[in-house]
Structure formats: structure tokens, C-alpha cells
Amino acid sequence: xxxxxxxxxxxxxxxxxxxxxxxxxxxxxxxxxxxxxxxxxxxxxxxxxxxxxxxxxxxxxxxxxxxxxxxxxxxxxxxxxxxxxxxxxxxxxxxxxxxxxxxxxxxxxxxxxxxxxxxxxxxxxxxxxxxxxxxxxxxxxxxxxxxxxxxxxxxxxxxxxxxxxxxxxxxxxxxxxxxxxxxxxxxxxxxxxxxxxxxxxxxxxxxxxxxxxxxxxxxxxxxxxxxxxxxxxxxxxxxxxxxxxxxxxxxxxxxxxxxxxxxxxxxxxxxxxxxxxxxxxxxxxxxxxxxxxxxxxxxxxxx
Amino acid sequence: xxxxxxxxxxxxxxxxxxxxxxxxxxxxxxxxxxxxxxxxxxxxxxxxxxxxxxxxxxxxxxxxxxxxxxxxxxxxxxxxxxxxxxxxxxxxxxxxxxxxxxxxxxxxxxxxxxxxxxxxxxxxxxxxxxxxxxxxxxxxxxxxxxxxxxxxxxxxxxxxxxxxxxxxxxxxxxxxxxxxxxxxxxxxxxxxxxxxxxxxxxxxxxxxxxxxxxxxxxxxxxxxxxxxxxx
Numbered sequence: 325x326x327x328x329x330x331x332x333x334x335x336x337x338x339x340x341x342x343x344x345x346x347x348x349x350x351x352x353x354x355x356x357x358x359x360x361x362x363x364x365x366x367x368x369x370x371x372x373x374x375x376x377x378x379x380x381x382x383x384x385x386x387x388x389x390x391x392x393x394x395x396x397x398x399x400x401x402x403x404x405x406x407x408x409x410x411x412x413x414x415x416x417x418x419x420x421x422x423x424x425x426x427x428x429x430x431x432x433x434x435x436x437x438x439x440x441x442x443x444x445x446x447x448x449x450x451x452x453x454x455x456x457x458x459x460x461x462x463x464x465x466x467x468x469x470x471x472x473x474x475x476x477x478x479x480x481x482x483x484x485x486x487x488x489x490x491x492x493x494x495x496x497x498x499x500x501x502x503x504x505x506x507x508x509x510x511x512x513x514x515x516x517x518x519x520x521x522x523x524x525x526x527x528x529x530x531x532x533x534x535x536x537x538x539x540x541x542x543x544x545x546x547x548x549x550x551x552x553x554x555x556x557x558x559x560x561x562x563x564x565x566x567x568x569x570x571x572x573x574x575x576x577x578x579x580x581x582x583x584x585x586x587x588x589x590x591x592x593x594x595x596x597x598x599x600x601x602x603x604x605x606x607x608x609x610x611x612x613x614x615x616x617x618x619x620x621x622x623x624x625x626x627x
Numbered sequence: 628x629x630x631x632x633x634x635x636x637x638x639x640x641x642x643x644x645x646x647x648x649x650x651x652x653x654x655x656x657x658x659x660x661x662x663x664x665x666x667x668x669x670x671x672x673x674x675x676x677x678x679x680x681x682x683x684x685x686x687x688x689x690x691x692x693x694x695x696x697x698x699x700x701x702x703x704x705x706x707x708x709x710x711x712x713x714x715x716x717x718x719x720x721x722x723x724x725x726x727x728x729x730x731x732x733x734x735x736x737x738x739x740x741x742x743x744x745x746x747x748x749x750x751x752x753x754x755x756x757x758x759x760x761x762x763x764x765x766x767x768x769x770x771x772x773x774x775x776x777x778x779x780x781x782x783x784x785x786x787x788x789x790x791x792x793x794x795x796x797x798x799x800x801x802x803x804x805x806x807x808x809x810x811x812x813x814x815x816x817x818x819x820x821x822x823x824x825x826x827x828x829x830x831x832x833x834x835x836x837x838x839x840x841x842x843x844x845x846x847x848x849x850x851x852x853x854x855x856x857x858x
Contacts, residue, residue: 374705375705376701376704376705396707399705399706399707400707402705404702404705406698406701406702406705408698409697409698409699409701409702410697410698410699411697411699412638412693412694412697412699414638414641414642415634415638419634419637422630422634423630423631423634424706426630426631427706427707427708428706428707429707470706470707
């Protein structure tokens, strides 16, 4: 069942078109990624879905509700972590959770959330004294304290160190396991690859592709390379195999260039002729490559 | 809503500015109060006006602009609670703060220092309410226009000194240039001090000055509401 359905969403600010016909749907229980460089309309899209912004055109249904008309009813059932928001410096961790829990009709027990998100020993600490990672965990806990059916997390690991990011990812997987649908806005490829069941790739106010991370990577038709070192046996002709576009050999070192799944054909051919190779490497294609293939520009150049 | 009020009250008591708003007027009262004659009708109205001015121009706009700057209002608008509730709670708490400051001044001034306390309760309450409303309206306008908490703080302080001077809180009005004293009487803080003074002197405050304060409260509040941004 689709919990979020967005059709032909449009939004302009003065003469700047921010969203130019965005459509997607999010299924119950999945982690849905909204990926793209900064300034491509990701956050605007999510804010329209949350009811924070009024779209200029198109339709949005979240849990069957219209975010503008049924805003109050909808906000009982969603949890939101926003980018660039803070809490008052002097509020204590437990007070923030207790306060936000009081906003909802059927909140979670915030004491459990303190434990789950590793904040139990920071219970009485003031917000201003928390580290970046602790603040981020508190924001996620606040997004979940209303016992939401859908949680929106915007750049949830921005500013976290690698260790803290890993920990956060594991916790997000637990959130999904508990049955909460998660919408994850991110400009980190690795995060999306690790967490998301499906991803919408945003570029210049539109969605250029929606697929699983693996599907996006497989869908790209860019050349990539495999390399190996000949150990025993004579080198066989590889140039005629499907997908292979070039073979170069320097001493025992061989580099094969190709498109699609040519590497399987190459290894099969080598095995058939009993050619032993070592040090076999296939360049792993990533979402970065997929983004370049989809948009014609590199992800990082857009920052 | 109750929980919101309780948490905001706790936050207010943790705010050093709130303590200052209570202590600065009290300090002024005690320092100058040692040299007043028993039955003095000048000093307490001045101290009360200073206290309400500090809360309205300094505490209120800084708190509200900071809440907007930190995205707290925006974060609230993603919950079932309307962010307007937070503003209402803040207004009530700042009113409580102003009342506390004034209560403290009256208690200390009336007992320890032997200053005169007015007998007319109703005119006193009316003057307090209208004066506070006028000052809070100015504070709300600052909160609406200031881009962030620090700017609100700066504007509040910057505005406080000329307003306090014109209101006759820095030097007695009879020592001020006549024209400034006349103008000052029609500023929000000046009208407030003068009306308090009238109450203390045992008379009724001038309807004109009460009207001036009410007009400030209404007009400036409307402007503040018009310019207020949630984010």
C-alpha cells in the first residue's frame, strides 16, 4: 500500500522554478531515499509532503490525507526531523522528549527512546552541552516520540563522524524493522546505498530516476574496467566477448574495458581455457556513476 | 499546553536575562531609595517603568526572535501543536515576569524604603496593563523585524536608552529640555511613567495618556502581526 502519493508537484518562488512536476509514491514499511545535490528541490518536496509548504500545483496524499487541508490530523501520524533546527540551549534532554511527547495523542514512552538512542546517560544534560552526534540522535528521537507511521529525516547524518554515522544507520534500520515508513533526504551516496529500499534521484527540480540503489547502478551503461594478473596458461582472445570494448596487456597485467556485465563473460572464458589469474579487480560502479549517467554531470561538481 | 507552559517557565528561570530584569530595577530602587524622603511618589513609578521596559524591550523580543532563528517555531509546526501556542505561552510568562519584577519593587519600596504606595488600586492596575501592553507591542514589533535573536537583543538595547531618557527615567523630566520632556510624555514608556506618577500622587491618570498607551498597544501590535514571519 502506498503511504505517500505525490503527483505532478510544482512549486515556484518568484521567477525561480524549484519543483517542475515531481511524482513518486512511497510504499508502507520501506526506507525511501530522496537523493540529489543541494538545491535540487529535495527539501522543498519533503516540506510540501509534511504540509509545511503549500505547493503551487499537483496533488499530495499522505496516509490518505491532504497535508494542507488535513494538516492537524496528518501531523498526529508523522514524525519530522528538520535540517537546521535547534532546541533552546537550556532545555534538558528529558524535558524536550517529555514536552514533544505531550503534543501527540498516542506518544511512545520517551524513556524507551532515551535508551534506544543511547541518550540515557545524557537525560539531564542541557541541549547546548550536547555533542553534534547527541543532538542529532535527540532530533531523531523527537521525530519518533509521537509514535509516527511515517518518519521524515532530512540529512540525518550531516556533521557526524564516520563511527556515529554507522551507528545511526543501524538505528534507522531498526526503525524500519519496527514498521515505520522512513523518508530519508540525503546528499550522501553511501548513506542512500546502505539504507534505502528505493531512491528517487533529484536533479534541477525533477526526478530523473526512481529505482533500488542496485537497480540504478545496474541501469547505467557506462564503460568500466576489470584488471587481473596472468598466473598460468596462455592468454586467450577476449576482444570478441559480449560487452568487451578493449583489452590491453602490459607484461602479465591485463586490463579489460567494457559495458554491462562483461566481467562474468570474461571470467567464464578464462576458466574454460584454464587460465589462472590473480589479483582480479572489477571496478565497482556506484551511485555516483549512476548520477553522472542520469544527469550528465558529476554529483560533487554541483555543490 | 500546560506542559509547554511548565517547560517554558523552567527555561525562563534558567535565563540570566530574566534575573537581570528583576535585579536591575531593584538595584536602582535601592541605590536611589536610600536618599528619598518617606512618602516619596517619584522613585517607585520610575523603577516600575524601568522594569516593564526591560521585559518588553529586551526579554520578550530576544526570546521570540531566538525561537524563530533556531527553527523552534518551524519544528513545532510539524507537530499537532500550533506554533502560535508557544507565542501565547511566552507572552503570558513575560507578563508574569513583569508582574514579579513590579511586585518585588513594590514590596521592597513600600516596606524597607518607606516609599508611598498608591491607594487607587483600579487606576494602578489599569495603568500597569496598558503600559505593559504598549511596551510588549514594541517588543513584538522588534521580534517581528529582527532577523535573529542577537539582532533583536541589539535593537532592544538600542531602543531602550532613548526611550528611557525621553520617559524621564535617566533624569527627572523637570531637568530635561522642555521640548524633549513634552515629546517624552507621549512615548509609550513616558506615558506609562507619567500615568504611574499620577496614580502615586493620588489622582487619576490622564485619560489622554491612557488613550496614548492603548493606541500604541493596538497599532504596534497590528504592525508586529503584519510583519511577523514564522521562519
